[in-house]
Structure formats: C-alpha cells, structure tokens
Amino acid sequence: MLQHLPSLEQQAIQDSWSYTQFLSSLCDLELSHRLEARLHRLLLESQLPNGKTFTSFDFTHCSNLQPASILQLAQDDGWLSRAENLLLFGPSGVGKTHLAAALGRSMVELGKRVKFFSAVALVQSLQQSKVDLQLSQALIKLDRFDLLIVDDLGYVKKSEAETCVLFELIAHRYERRSLIITANQPFSQWDSIFTDSVMTVAAVDRLLHHALIIEIDAESFRKQEAAVRCLG
DSSP states (O other), rough: TTTHHHHHHHHHHHHTHHHHHHHHHHHHHHHHHHHHHHHHHHHHHTTOOTOSSTTTTTTTGTTOOOOHHHHHHHOOOOHHHTEEEEEOOOOSSSSHHHHHHHHHHHHHTTTTOOEEEEEHHHHHHHHHHHHOOOOHHHHHHHHOOOOEEOOOGGSSEEEEEHHHHHHHHHHHHTSEEEEEESSSGGGGGGTSSSHHHHHHHHHHHHHHTTEEEEEEOOOOOOHHHHHHHHHO
C-alpha cells in the first residue's frame, strides 16, 4: 500500500475520487499483489517444467485426443476435492508430460498446491524414507499437496523395494488426494512395474476407481521435430 500510495493519491485528487473509492482502489492493489505473490510461491513449490501450458500444446497433432475432457478439468478444481485421478497413457514423446504439467499449472492458478515428480525420483525418495523408518511421515507430508503429478511411471525398476513404496503411495492417496500419472505402458503391461500380479491388480483398482483415462496415439513430437531439422 505504501508503494502505491503517492501515485494513487495523485490520481484520486486529479479525478476527484471519494475517500471510499480511494481506499477501495488501494485495497484492490494490495489484494492483487498478494494473489500474484501467492501464485509465484505455488509455482516455485510445484516444480512444474517451464513452458508447459495448454496454449503451447498442439492438439491437432494428436488426432484421437479430445481436448474437451482435459480442458474441463483445467477449468474446475472440483475433481481435486473428490480425490479423482487422471491417467495419461501413450508412447514416448506424444505430450503426456506437457498435458500433465499444463493441468498442474491450471490448478496452481486456481490456488491449489501441486507437486511434480519424475516417478523414479519420487520412488527413490520414498524408498530412502522407508529405510529411515520415516515412510508414513513422508506420505503424510505429501498430503499437503492437493495434486501429485507422477511422470513416466514405466521407468520405475521392477524391484520389491521400489514397487512396495509406489504401492504404498497409491494406497495412501486413494480417496484422499488426487494423482496425475503418465506412463508409456497400458495397464495390461503393468506387471513389468510391480513385482507380482496381486499388487498390480490392487494398484490399478485403486487408481481406476475414481479416474479419467486418456490414451494418446500419435507420432512423437521429438521425432517429428528431428525429421524437420534433417530436411532443413
């Protein structure tokens, strides 16, 4: 308020504002500053990759993708209140991470707390917490985020230690908090992630119960860009 007081006071005198109008404008500037500062803090905390927005995503490249379903999620955070999930499947390079990050940014702009992780980094962190007998506390700590984005699930190694903490995460957030998961493999190939079929079924069952599934079938953006560079 002190920063804007001199210029706003001068404008108020020139335009013959009432005291109420002057005070209201000053409060509006303070509120706007606070909202911008909060958005900045939430974006820093989220660790979302830069530049991944819906406006920078080429929906025409993915002919089988219906933008309405994911854009509807971006406009209303009600699905987070209901602890629903979004599962994005498709081969490498088709934009799964971009869409997940864009949706995460939309939720941040609506005031929600979001955290982006590569699946490998998250699993390794949780695995270390388990070694330190702190897994429960680590999972509870993650509850402060309305949305966790777990990117590239298929790169998690099929080991009992890693699989166990991944299942613990899915089970812990079930009907409590939302997840966005991207993966190259469809559910039918998740036995390559979990150590046994019982755990695979249990994990998939929890994720699917309240979830929107989007499958992207397109050529890799990176492969397409490389081809254009070669032609150039």
